[in-house]
Amino acid sequence: MERGNYVKYKDKAWGIPEEVVNDIIMTAYDHLVREMLDETPLTISGHFKDHRTSDEYYADIIEGWLVEDMIVAWFQARGRDVKPAGSDKDRVIQRTKGSKITTQMDLIEDNRPIEIQMARQIYQVYHVKKGKGDRLVRENGIVMFIIIPSDKFFEVNSEMILAAELKPNPRWGGKECYWIYPNELTSLSYI
Numbered sequence: 001m002e003r004g005n006y007v008k009y010k011d012k013a014w015g016i017p018e019e020v021v022n023d024i025i026m027t028a029y030d031h032l033v034r035e036m037l038d039e040t041p042l043t044i045s046g047h048f049k050d051h052r053t054s055d056e057y058y059a060d061i062i063e064g065w066l067v068e069d070m071i072v073a074w075f076q077a078r079g080r081d082v083k084p085a086g087s088d089k090d091r092v093i094q095r096t097k098g099s100k101i102t103t104q105m106d107l108i109e110d111n112r113p114i115e116i117q118m119a120r121q122i123y124q125v126y127h128v129k130k131g132k133g134d135r136l137v138r139e140n141g142i143v144m145f146i147i148i149p150s151d152k153f154f155e156v157n158s159e160m161i162l163a164a165e166l167k168p169n170p171r172w173g174g175k176e177c178y179w180i181y182p183n184e185l186t187s188l189s190y191i
Contacts, residue, residue: 009066014151016073024073028066032059035093042095050173061093067146068106068116075109082109105132105141113141120148126156127169127177133161156180 009025035058042054052060068084075082085108088094105113115132128136128143136143136158143156164178 009070014070014074015077016070017077020073021070024066024069027069028062031065031091032062035062040095043097044094058093061088064116064118065091067118067148071116071144071146072107075107080109082107082114085113105135105139113139115141115143116146117143118146118148122147122150122152122182124182126180126182127172128156128161128164128180129172130166130176130178133164133166133178137161 010021036055042057065088072082072084084106086104086106105115107114107116113136115128115136117126117128119126126145132143135141136156140158144153145156146153160180161178164180166176166178168174169177169179
């Protein structure tokens, strides 16, 4: 179960106390095991699952929550008041059609929304789904792209979204996305 191998985050303490990192990892792993053992069928729209199996979908969702929780702890270790804010802040995977899956941003700091997106490597282009990009512009939020293997991140703001191309992303089932190219990035920072 490679996608559920959350222990890889143990080496990414990012200045977070070790006991906090361990707790985040164990909580995510326990949640993954419970989801995979749950026999309730996953009947959400294929629009959300893309090309993933149900188990891959669960693992990806929970890994995203793990990273969100680590980023919240990272902000808090620096004295910033950042909290989970998305429709999934209750950490419940929506399994049925008609479930409340939204484009709400993942975190909030002083009424400024923050969306977390992960990249498993440095790419030539990064994608922000249209709904999230539009919300980012309306709410003056940011997307924080975490490049996991490198411990680097960069932020995409509303100006970058407004300047980006909007076109389908074939890897995400043809969903319309804003295409952000690395030469547009102001800087890569270390977590």
